[in-house]
Amino acid sequence: MVVNKEKYDYLIVGAGLFGSVFAHEAKKRGKTSLVIDKREHIGGNVYTENVDEINVHKYGAHIFHTNNKEIWDYVNSFVEFNRYTNSPVANYNGEIYNLPFNMNTFNKLWGVITPGEAKEKIALQKKNAGIENPKNLEEQAISLVGTDIYEKLIKGYTEKQWGRPATELPDFIIKRLPVRFTYDNNYFNDKYQGIPVGGYTKIIEKMLEGIEVELEVDFFEQREFYEEKAEKIVFTGMIDEFYNFQFGELEYRSLTFNSEKLNIPNYQGNAVVNYTDRETPYTRIIEHKHFEFGNQEATIITREYPSEWSKGQEPYYPINDDKNSLLYKKYKALADVEKNVVFGGRLATYKYYDMHQVIAAALTQVEKEFKNNV
Ligand code: FAD
Ligand code: UDP
Numbered sequence: 001m002v003v004n005k006e007k008y009d010y011l012i013v014g015a016g017l018f019g020s021v022f023a024h025e026a027k028k029r030g031k032t033s034l035v036i037d038k039r040e041h042i043g044g045n046v047y048t049e050n051v052d053e054i055n056v057h058k059y060g061a062h063i064f065h066t067n068n069k070e071i072w073d074y075v076n077s078f079v080e081f082n083r084y085t086n087s088p089v090a091n092y093n094g095e096i097y098n099l100p101f102n103m104n105t106f107n108k109l110w111g112v113i114t115p116g117e118a119k120e121k122i123a124l125q126k127k128n129a130g131i132e133n134p135k136n137l138e139e140q141a142i143s144l145v146g147t148d149i150y151e152k153l154i155k156g157y158t159e160k161q162w163g164r165p166a167t168e169l170p171d172f173i174i175k176r177l178p179v180r181f182t183y184d185n186n187y188f189n190d191k192y193q194g195i196p197v198g199g200y201t202k203i204i205e206k207m208l209e210g211i212e213v214e215l216e217v218d219f220f221e222q223r224e225f226y227e228e229k230a231e232k233i234v235f236t237g238m239i240d241e242f243y244n245f246q247f248g249e250l251e252y253r254s255l256t257f258n259s260e261k262l263n264i265p266n267y268q269g270n271a272v273v274n275y276t277d278r279e280t281p282y283t284r285i286i287e288h289k290h291f292e293f294g295n296q297e298a299t300i301i302t303r304e305y306p307s308e309w310s311k312g313q314e315p316y317y318p319i320n321d322d323k324n325s326l327l328y329k330k331y332k333a334l335a336d337v338e339k340n341v342v343f344g345g346r347l348a349t350y351k352y353y354d355m356h357q358v359i360a361a362a363l364t365q366v367e368k369e370f371k372n373n374v
Contacts, residue, residue, distance in 0.1 A: 007229055008032045008229055009031040009032050009033065010023070010026055010032070010033040010230050010232050010233070010234055011033070011034050011233045011234070012033050012036070012234040013036055013219045013233065013235045013236060014036075014037055014234075014237055015036075015044060015204065015208065016043065016045060016236055016345060017043075017044060017204070017345070018234075018345030018362045019035055019037075019234060019236045019344075020035070020204050020207040020208055021358075021366070022234050022362050023207065024208070024211070025363070025366040025370075026369075027210060027211055032212075033212070033234075034229055035211060035213045036213070036226065037215055037216075038216065038219070040215055041215065042201070042208060043200060043204040044236075044345075045059040045060070045316070046059070048062075048200045049199075049201070052261065053294075053296050054299070054300050055288060055291070055292060056300055057200075057291070057302075059255075059257070060255065060302075061284070062200060063291075064192075064193065064195065064355055064356065065190040065192065065193040065354070065356065066191075066193075067190045068356060068360065071360055072191075072192040074359065075196070075203060075359070078196075078206040078207060079198065080197045081195065082293070083194060084292070084293075085187075086186070086272065087099070087185040088271075088274055090157075090274045090275075091273055091276065092153060092156075092276045097109065099187060100179065100185075101149055101177065101179045102180040102185060103115065103180070103182055103184075105149065105153075106121070109149065109152075115182070118181060122145055122146040125142065126143050129143075129147055131143045136167050136168065136169060136170070137169035137170065137171055137173055137174050138150070138155070138166040138169075139171070140175065144174065152276060153274075153276045154166070154174065155278070156276050156277045156279075157276040157283055158173070161253070162319070163253065163308055169321070170320060195291045197292065219237060220241060231340065232341070233340060234344060235342065235343050235344070236344055236346075238250070239335060242331075242335075243334055247330045250324055250327055250328060250331075251309065252315035252316060254306075254307045254308065254309035254314055255305065255306055256305040256307055257303070257304055257305075258304075259302040260300070260301055260303075261300050262300075264299060265295070265297055265298070267287050267301050268287050270290060271287055271288070271290035272284055272286055272287075273285050273287075282303040283305070285304075286302045286304065288302070315347060318351065320350075320351075320352065342365060342369065345358055345361075346358065349361075
């Protein structure tokens with residue numbers, strides 16, 4: 001095997017958002033990169049595939065949202081975004097509620113009309129539950145929205161999603177969801193929101209224009225060969241794997257996606273429907289065409305099943321409990337003293353990052369990298 005030492009300035013492991021932003025920015029600064037990915041496509045988890053004129057979100061519903069104008073302008077410089085606003089509905093044993101928790105939800109559940117009435121109802125339920133300083137997801141949820149919403153819209157969904165009782169989960173997971181005392185079904189509070197017209201893959205294609213990409217290559221299967229390919233590595237895979245699991249394995253939640261084409265134009269009337277009861281095995285059904293207001297004759301739906309993760313499966317969600325956070329710190333201490341490896345993205349930093357946060361983190365990393373190195 002011919003080792004082409006120092007052929008590239010960067011070897012980038014992972015053609016997801018972090019790796020692609022980094023490669024793009026490095027190219028702008030005259031640096032060369034080789035991007036490798038073990039999957040058969042670019043884009044990582046934001047990958048969309050065009051099937052029968054419908055852009056299918058292969059790894060679950062992806063809605064871009066941010067408060068940061070710079071990041072919004074950045075993504076819009078690659079593609080145009082539509083005006084999609086995420087307004088999922090919850091299906092609890094056939095009862096339909098609006099999400100996130102807002103006056104529409106409270107009205108349907110309790111018949112209350114004014115914000116004052118809703119607040120009173122929640123305060124009473126919180127008081128009856130005896131919660132003062134919430135210590136876990138269950139207590140946090142009850143203190144935010146009361147026991148009725150917790151039982152119907154949170155408990156079942158959360159326990160399916162995470163495979164453990166809500167009392168054993170950190171409270172910050174539920175703080176991601178807005179609670180609003182207005183009649184507003186927008187799932188996000190951010191100023192900017194939308195879906196790239198033509199799908200997310202287009203953004204990644206643009207970012208990687210003119211950059212060498214090798215697909216279906218697992219870094220760990222030819223580690224020595226690839227390490228010789230560049231001066232520096234940008235690593236966006238699993239940090240524990242990078243260190244040969246020497247302190248033990250970090251845990252994740254995985255997902256299985258089950259897609260189906262239906263010869264009807266409209267299956268569920270919304271892009272995302274959450275199934276919040278404990279018994280339905282999937283957490284949500286996505287109907288992809290609604291992300292782009294499609295009027296195709298057929299439709300494609302995907303059921304999303306949460307599952308335990310074991311080696312070989314896709315690691316989707318880091319589990320940021322105490323045990324895993326401590327373990328991550330040990331790996332991070334090793335990573336912090338690496339001179340020629342940059343760790344970035346959801347897996348290498350073991351963080352629950354949304355797309356805008358990954359892009360911001362990559363741009364910050366780029367700034368740091370090129371401050372003394374232009
Ligand atoms: P990834 O996309 O995971 O990319 C890492 C890449 O590295 C992968 O392509 C992987 O194959 C490759 N790789 C790993 N190890 C190796 C190896 N050993 N060798 C070669 N290649 C390797 N964000 C939002 O903003 N809005 C949403 O609505 C939203 N919904 C989501 C829904 C789901 C179900 C999930 C799982 C995530 C969602 N996200 C959402 C988050 C979003 O997917 C991430 O922020 C983003 O994809 C992270 O990019 P990344 O580059 O860090 O990681
Ligand atoms: N959640 C819930 N019911 C819902 C939607 C979300 O209880 O109908 C909780 C659940 O614990 C989930 C968390 O809120 O893990 C964050 O939801 P989000 O939609 O942000 O999850 P993601 O899209 O990242 O999977």
